[in-house]
Amino acid sequence: MYTEKVMDHFKNPRNMGEIPDADGVGTVGNPVCGDLMTIYIKVKDNRLIDIKFKTFGCGSAIATSSMITELAKGKTLEEAMKITRGDVADSLGGLPPVKMHCSNLAADALHAAIEDYYKRRGEEVKK
């Protein structure tokens, strides 16, 4: 059902955990639907110098969370805002169709964390 890449990220998730003094935090999803993700970011000179995740959900929810941290780490905030759900799924070698909407929320969580960062600084979101 899942690609080897998805299973690799599920078995060995990258950047799992919390950042206690995060500069931005984004949470999306709902436990009622079976998926809830939180992304924590640390920003320096407009770049994501650290990023971590915590996820309640199915295999693809965990794999997409792990993958987004790899895709976003080191990117500028503007670059990170351009990462889409499709990019995450493509980087994992695809997701089963039924999972494309319900469990592919990692990009949304990342964007929410960046928006939170701007909000904390009283700045407009730059896209």
Added chain:
Amino acid sequence: MSATKRIYMDHSSGKPVDERVVEAMLPYMQKSYGNPSSLHGMGQEARKALDEARAKIAELINAEKKETIVFTSGATESNNLAIKGVAYRNKDKGTRILASRIEHMSVINSCKYLTTKGFETLFLPVDSYGFLDLEALEEKLAENTVLVSVAYANGEIGTIQSIGEISKIVHSRKAYLHVDATAACGQIPIDVKIEGIDLLTISSNDMYGPKGTGALYVKDGTRLEPLLHGGGQEKGLRSGTENIPAIVGFGKAAELTKKEMPTRAEHLTRLRDKLIKGLLEAAPYSFLNGHPTRRLPDNVSVRYSFIEGESMLLSLEMEGVFASSGSACTAKTLEPSHVLLAIGLKHEEAHGSLMFTLGKQSTEEEVNHVVAVMPSIVKRLRAMSPLTPKELVD
């Protein structure tokens, strides 16, 4: 234990066919391949095999005579035939149909379909164990009710209903009682006469017979309309040439089941209780779904808070264990199991449920393996989950 070892604990989804059943079926593939409707010797040979299988199934459920057994393509067809068949044939008597909220989808969707054909369907509530609310049954059982459909035991949480009691209530209003015994038949004794059952769904594969065949017991005098029209086989209730090899296998499976049921049940119950105990001790915030004792011998359904079922299933599979889940993420729909929601679980609790169904070949060693790997699976996923309370994470 090596990761390539396969520990199968999903027997309610599919069972291996008993070797003795396979052996009984083989002659009917290439040697005795006649059609039971033919008058010649080859046909009569097939007719004899068909009648013998019918008698064995009738005996298993203590039916009054073998002619009450109608062969179908399986439990889904039997449920469709019982519900739509009774509804169509008895429209002059009434148009209300009752079913519990925890029925199999082939019952629920047959009932829902009938609402588009002028019938009224009401789904009755169950309590937190999954027992049918008998007061609601009495209340909704109006004069115009023609049929009540309740499973003998629930396939997901294992809860066994009090069919005798339900039957008395249903018959006090002259409605028919259909009982889906797909999960129960072969695991616990069923007596259609003593328990007062008008229609009973039986599945072959659930008794280690081949897939693709099943039966509907139709009590003498029950008015039923066929769904399939054709050559008038099965007393006109199910046209189509009978699947003789599968039916012979089904009959053999019923014969073996009748003989071996007590031994199998004892073995399964022992493993079930050991597995339940081990899974609940594997982690805090773990719960049993269904009733601790009034449950099917093969059924273990548990839930772990703060984590989701499919990720547990994937983790179990990495340890060579095949199980099932009540989570939406393992199904085609996005809703979690309607059974788990009906017993009052919150969506997130239903998502965190796991189901293990044991088989007659399951071993204590397999149970021990599952119990041994579960703590670290729960711990790892809880460490990842934002819902886990801080004190549970190292």
